[in-house]
Amino acid sequence: MDVLIHLFVGLHIIGIASLLGGLLTQMKQMGQGAARFSPAMLHGALTMLVTGVVLVGLNQADDNAVNNLKIGIKMAVLIVILALVYVKRDEEKVDKGVFGAVGLLTTANIFIAVLWT
Numbered sequence: 096m097d098v099l100i101h102l103f104v105g106l107h108i109i110g111i112a113s114l115l116g117g118l119l120t121q122m123k124q125m126g127q128g129a130a131r132f133s134p135a136m137l138h139g140a141l142t143m144l145v146t147g148v149v150l151v152g153l154n155q156a157d158d159n160a161v162n163n164l165k166i167g168i169k170m171a172v173l174i175v176i177l178a179l180v181y182v183k184r185d186e187e188k189v190d191k192g193v194f195g196a197v198g199l200l201t202t203a204n205i206f207i208a209v210l211w212t
Contacts, residue, residue, distance in 0.1 A: 100150065113142065117135050
């Protein structure tokens with residue numbers, strides 16, 4: 096079971112990298128007001144959602160303690176991220192505020208995962 100959990104943690108990190116990498120590569124465009132959400136960012140957010148749900152299930156099945164409040168907050172933040180990226184995915188230019196909000200929420204989600212013990 097540990098190998099399976101570690102596999103999904105790796106896939107979860109790949110999803111985070113896809114979403115955050117897409118944001119970071121467009122920082123210059125964001126300053127110019129020309130940033131947009133790429134398909135990789137949407138797929139990264141979806142990957143994070145699916146692998147996160149699977150990780151919770153695998154940890155509960157393995158009788159590991161799961162902090163449901165932490166997971167609930169992380170899922171709520173991720174759903175907001177996913178909604179923003181999904182709704183604005185076809186627009187040529189995304190408002191700086193929306194783009195920055197997705198970046199801040201993604202970063203907040205990472206820090207919640209790492210610092211909340």
